[in-house]
Amino acid sequence: MQDLSAPDENRALGQAILTIDLGALADNWRQLAERAVDAECAAVVKANGYGLGVEPVARALSAAGCETFFVAHLSEGEILRKLAPEVRIFVLNGLAPGASKIYARAGLIPVLGSLPELAQWSDFCRRDGAPHPAAIHIDTGMNRLGLSAADLPRARALMAGFTPVLAMSHFVSAEDTSAPRNRRQIERFHEACNQLPPLPASLCNSSGMFLEEAPFLDLTRPGYALYGGNPTPGSDNPMRRVVGLTAVVLQVREIPGGETAGYNGRWTAPSRRKLATINIGYADGFLRSGSEGEIGVDVFAGGTFCPVVGRISMDLSIIDISEAASLSRGDRVEILGPNIGVDDLAAQAGTIGYEILTNLGRRYHREYVGEATPAATAGAAGTL
Numbered sequence: 001m002q003d004l005s006a007p008d009e010n011r012a013l014g015q016a017i018l019t020i021d022l023g024a025l026a027d028n029w030r031q032l033a034e035r036a037v038d039a040e041c042a043a044v045v046k047a048n049g050y051g052l053g054v055e056p057v058a059r060a061l062s063a064a065g066c067e068t069f070f071v072a073h074l075s076e077g078e079i080l081r082k083l084a085p086e087v088r089i090f091v092l093n094g095l096a097p098g099a100s101k102i103y104a105r106a107g108l109i110p111v112l113g114s115l116p117e118l119a120q121w122s123d124f125c126r127r128d129g130a131p132h133p134a135a136i137h138i139d140t141g142m143n144r145l146g147l148s149a150a151d152l153p154r155a156r157a158l159m160a161g162f163t164p165v166l167a168m169s170h171f172v173s174a175e176d177t178s179a180p181r182n183r184r185q186i187e188r189f190h191e192a193c194n195q196l197p198p199l200p201a202s203l204c205n206s207s208g209m210f211l212e213e214a215p216f217l218d219l220t221r222p223g224y225a226l227y228g229g230n231p232t233p234g235s236d237n238p239m240r241r242v243v244g245l246t247a248v249v250l251q252v253r254e255i256p257g258g259e260t261a262g263y264n265g266r267w268t269a270p271s272r273r274k275l276a277t278i279n280i281g282y283a284d285g286f287l288r289s290g291s292e293g294e295i296g297v298d299v300f301a302g303g304t305f306c307p308v309v310g311r312i313s314m315d316l317s318i319i320d321i322s323e324a325a326s327l328s329r330g331d332r333v334e335i336l337g338p339n340i341g342v343d344d345l346a347a348q349a350g351t352i353g354y355e356i357l358t359n360l361g362r363r364y365h366r367e368y369v370g371e372a373t374p375a376a377t378a379g380a381a382g383t384l
């Protein structure tokens, strides 16, 4: 196994560097776990740990004491299972036709969200001679996955054929604390649970954990906040920053007013300008939508915020460094870091931080720093 804490010799080779602070990640998990002391705190590590790398992420969370993980796809569950033979793994997207045996043999718990899925799991368990565990997903307003209220009597009957271990639902807009919808979903979830056999229950994603109603129940399922995203948009981010990203200046040039920069000449220099070309583009997850406006997203360079000008291209972007202290070839600029959070970049690019994280490029040099201090109970969680 690669020693992730070793200093890297490639650092100087002019690549963009993505830094992932595993200590901050573990701290974020602990903070959330303490927020809901009476509930178990799981971790959502779907989409390769929100783009940060499921292996180091799951290892750090496990060392911090996390024992239950959620992924979205069966393939993600299989990868995580190999890394962590002992932890509990739920697969949110449910059960694909014909896939029951794969789940059971890998010890993956499907989150069943429709009557056909419940019937399939129940049939499989009968044929397999073992009442394997499953979670029940109840729809309380998303209308995406999950059983509707009318499905519950039939669901109850089918649940006799396996071992239900969790009832869960998912908030539509938990990040909007004032939305009356949140309370309505909590009520609907309780009503649904009352029609099922008693089960551990789970409702909260990251933002749900910051609702006034505190609907922590038995298990919480944060994802975004673990990775440093702000679960309370509009207020200060209570989480520690996990991600840093720097790109490298390839060239600096001065252009007279009236010249354009980048594809399609979409930006025209209003006066003499100093530009720097940096080695990051949309193929690296520096979203092209970040250059849709009159001027684009900010990069922090030479001690100040410098806007992207012209279209972000596949491998390159151009920034206006006229106001920055002198920058030259080989200098690093901050894309994400102390001055620009994931939520800041997302807001400027017209998206959400979740999309920024899960699009982080594969070409970055990745450095994992910081270490999760093992919790007193670590070790019980498996062999990560």
Ligand SMILES: *Cc1c(COP(=O)(O)O)cnc(C)c1O
Binding pocket: 044, 046, 092, 169, 170, 204, 205, 206, 207, 221, 222, 223, 224, 225
């Ligand atoms: C992704 C997801 C989560 C985690 O949500 P965050 O907002 O990232 O905390 C929890 N539950 C379900 C069903 C999800 O799909």
